[in-house]
Amino acid sequence: MNDSHKHSSGRTSHTCKGFTLIELLIGVGIIGILSSIVLVAINPSKQLADAYDADRKNNVRNYGIAINKYVIDNWERPPPIRNLPSEDDAAPICKYNVNGQNCRNLDVLVPDYMPEIPVDVLEDEGSDDTGYAIYEAHGQRPIVVPLFLGMSSNPEISSSSASSYSSSSNSSGYYYNNSSSSSSFSSSSSSSSNYSSSS
Numbered sequence: 001m002n003d004s005h006k007h008s009s010g011r012t013s014h015t016c017k018g019f020t021l022i023e024l025l026i027g028v029g030i031i032g033i034l035s036s037i038v039l040v041a042i043n044p045s046k047q048l049a050d051a052y053d054a055d056r057k058n059n060v061r062n063y064g065i066a067i068n069k070y071v072i073d074n075w076e077r078p079p080p081i082r083n084l085p086s087e088d089d090a091a092p093i094c095k096y097n098v099n100g101q102n103c104r105n106l107d108v109l110v111p112d113y114m115p116e117i118p119v120d121v122l123e124d125e126g127s128d129d130t131g132y133a134i135y136e137a138h139g140q141r142p143i144v145v146p147l148f149l150g151m152s153s154n155p156e157i158s159s160s161s162a163s164s165y166s167s168s169s170n171s172s173g174y175y176y177n178n179s180s181s182s183s184s185f186s187s188s189s190s191s192s193s194n195y196s197s198s199s
Contacts, residue, residue: 049150052121056146059118059132063144066113080104081134081142090135090145092128095119100128122148 019027070078081104084091094103096110096117110116120131133145 053146053149056120056131056149060144060146062114062118063109063132063134064142066109067142067144069113070109077136077142078106078108080106080108081136084135085138087135087137087143090133090143092147093117093130093132093134093144094128095130098128103129104134106134120146120148122151 067078067081083089084104092100092103094100094105094107094117096107099105106117117130118132123129123131131146131148133147135143135145137143
């Protein structure tokens with residue numbers, strides 16, 4: 001009888017110890033700090049902006065290749081590109097199947113030379129423009145410019161202006177050179193990047 005009583009009392013003497021409120025708060029705080037450090041290290045906003053910029057640069061290269069192929073096949077520049085002799089005369093490129101008053105329509109490149117006219121993700125849906133502009137360097141070499149390069153949010157940019165960039169005249173092909181970010185690139189082979197034609 002006494003043995004059973006001792007056994008019974010022994011079982012009831014064991015208690016399960018849990019976390020205290022202070023320990024839980026400390027754990028949550030540590031997790032929050034670690035999460036903040038990870039977010040700062042990853043910087044998703046910058047990662048997204050870099051992805052957009054990579055896409056913009058790729059689109060400029062595609063424009064360069066498409067225009068080169070058009071020139072090779074037709075022995076002239078696409079008519080909408082003419083009469084844009086310098087960066088001061090740069091005009092926005094129209095969206096596909098749009099003939100705006102302040103933009104240049106390059107639908108002639110679709111679908112034989114490029115699958116579609118690219119539109120920047122930051123360009124206003126109601127705009128006629130694509131977020132890219134074009135002009136001819138020295139009246140001969142077309143230059144395509146990504147107007148939103150380096151921007152992570154939709155800025156207020158006039159659709160009739162492309163003053164937020166500068167060009168480098170000693171580079172061949174189709175390029176973009178932003179003096180503020182020192183970002184430059186070129187595309188198209190050197191054998192076909194320079195040409196001249198009579199307007």
